[in-house]
Amino acid sequence: xxxxxxxxxxxxxxxxxxxxxxxxxxxxxxxxxxxxxxxxxxxxxxxxxxxxxxxxxxxxxxxxxxxxxxxxxxxxxxxxxxxxxxxxxxxxxxxxxxxxxxxxxxxxxxxxxxxxxxxx
Amino acid sequence: xxxxxxxxxxxxxxxxxxxxxxxxxxxxxxxxxxxxxxxxxxxxxxxxxxxxxxxxxxxxxxxxxxxxxxxxxxxxxxxxxxxxxxxxxxxxxxxxxxxxxxxxxxxxxxxxxxxxxxxxxxxxxxxxxxxxxxxxxxxxxxxxxxxxxxxxxxxxxxxxxxxxxxxxxxxxxxxxxxxxxxxxxxxxxxxxxxxxxxxxxxxxxxxxxxxxxxxxxxxxxxxxxxxxxxxxxxxxxxxxxxxxxxxxxxxxxxxxxxxxxxxxxxxxxxxxxxxxxxxxxxxxxxxxxxxxxxxxxxxxxxxxxxxxxxxxxxxxxxxxxxxxxxxxxx
Numbered sequence: 001x002x003x004x005x006x007x008x009x010x011x012x013x014x015x016x017x018x019x020x021x022x023x024x025x026x027x028x029x030x031x032x033x034x035x036x037x038x039x040x041x042x043x044x045x046x047x048x049x050x051x052x053x054x055x056x057x058x059x060x061x062x063x064x065x066x067x068x069x070x071x072x073x074x075x076x077x078x079x080x081x082x083x084x085x086x087x088x089x090x091x092x093x094x095x096x097x098x099x100x101x102x103x104x105x106x107x108x109x110x111x112x113x114x115x116x117x118x119x120x
Numbered sequence: 121x122x123x124x125x126x127x128x129x130x131x132x133x134x135x136x137x138x139x140x141x142x143x144x145x146x147x148x149x150x151x152x153x154x155x156x157x158x159x160x161x162x163x164x165x166x167x168x169x170x171x172x173x174x175x176x177x178x179x180x181x182x183x184x185x186x187x188x189x190x191x192x193x194x195x196x197x198x199x200x201x202x203x204x205x206x207x208x209x210x211x212x213x214x215x216x217x218x219x220x221x222x223x224x225x226x227x228x229x230x231x232x233x234x235x236x237x238x239x240x241x242x243x244x245x246x247x248x249x250x251x252x253x254x255x256x257x258x259x260x261x262x263x264x265x266x267x268x269x270x271x272x273x274x275x276x277x278x279x280x281x282x283x284x285x286x287x288x289x290x291x292x293x294x295x296x297x298x299x300x301x302x303x304x305x306x307x308x309x310x311x312x313x314x315x316x317x318x319x320x321x322x323x324x325x326x327x328x329x330x331x332x333x334x335x336x337x338x339x340x341x342x343x344x345x346x347x348x349x350x351x352x353x354x355x356x357x358x359x360x361x362x363x364x365x366x367x368x369x370x371x372x373x374x375x376x377x378x379x380x381x382x383x384x385x386x387x388x389x390x391x392x393x394x395x396x397x398x399x400x401x402x403x404x405x406x407x408x409x410x411x412x413x414x415x416x417x418x419x420x421x422x423x424x425x426x427x428x429x430x431x432x433x434x435x436x437x438x439x440x441x442x443x444x445x446x447x448x449x450x
Contacts, residue, residue, distance in 0.1 A: 005139060005142055006142060007141070011135060011138065018130075051177070055128070058228060059132055060228065061227075061228030062135055063135075063228075076206075
């Protein structure tokens with residue numbers, strides 16, 4: 001965000017607090033999707049993860065977490081492509097899982113930094 | 121302005137509240153769902169909202185459905201609605217405009233961009249208040265004197281609002297939509313226009329009759345184009361501009377004939393019960409491929425001018441026919 005709002009730091013803190021739960025939910029949905037034999041259940045879990053990623057992608061950039069927002073957006077696109085492609089999706093389930101894993105690891109890095117800052 | 125922001129993400133709502141606090145001049149009320157928003161709208165009878173900011177992707181009632189519902193509320197038929205959307209929502213953006221959105225803002229947004237958009241919306245709110253005042257003033261005078269009164273209040277060039285016609289959007293919304301068409305969308309897009317012939321003559325009716333006529337013609341054109349993916353807007357001067365995104369390249373003479381056939385089958389009357397003879401001319405279909413974002417609106421303007429010229433040519437041809445002296449064939 002080129003023009004920064006005063007008071008943004010408070011919202012950033014809240015965003016990171018929420019990210020804690022959000023990334024855990026995404027990881028949980030990813031795991032359930034991966035382990036599911038049933039297509040409908042797999043897609044439902046992927047859609048739930050996509051909804052959370054969509055929210056993160058919509059705000060992370062405005063709060064100065066650009067790379068996190070981009071990773072969320074990329075992941076979201078892969079999920080949509082995977083679910084909506086009728087025959088051969090451009091992104092396989094493995095691709096989607098790797099993308100979600102990448103997102104979760106960026107989230108964890110940010111959350112670890114936050115914990116370190118709070119501790120010091 | 122009194123703004124209602126609706127998003128299922130509390131972080132976005134916090135950013136918007138913070139934004140309003142910093143720039144001042146706006147009061148923002150927030151809602152986390154469409155249902156909550158509708159409740160707030162219903163309660164705000166004293167001072168209604170001046171502007172809405174809706175997220176598109178929300179559970180239960182999405183922003184498109186919410187827009188459609190809000191547009192059915194009489195006092196908000198004209199209220200600017202800005203959709204707050206992520207890029208992946210582009211496929212929903214057409215639906216949002218079709219449902220009645222005025223503009224859209226891509227998330228994550230820049231504060232300067234939001235500020236600029238809200239300034240534009242504020243201008244729109246003021247001009248609409250003035251225009252609505254004019255139409256209602258004229259309408260009440262027309263009722264008092266039982267119509268037929270010539271109105272100079274609704275200018276011929278003004279893009280009067282049209283409600284409840286499928287795929288017909290406000291002209292400001294059309295400008296916003298066209299300006300933001302992506303290059304890939306432009307690849308399959310075409311713009312074209314229809315002008316009501318001899319519209320100046322129809323404009324001598326009361327403002328209420330004239331706006332009703334414009335709305336009827338819009339409905340006929342929209343019905344004729346049904347089955348194709350398009351958005352249409354009344355741009356003023358008796359001209360309707362259309363943009364199609366589906367790769368469809370219309371054959372304009374055939375399309376004009378189809379609209380005129382539908383007009384001839386629909387009996388249109390003024391308030392005195394006199395039947396109106398209304399026909400349109402069609403301009404050229406202009407493809408938007410390879411045009412830069414800046415020149416897309418120029419292409420729409422060219423489609424507008426082309427339809428106006430076709431209408432003028434038609435009128436000239438009609439008059440010239442009587443001026444040509446009959447000559448014997450030797």
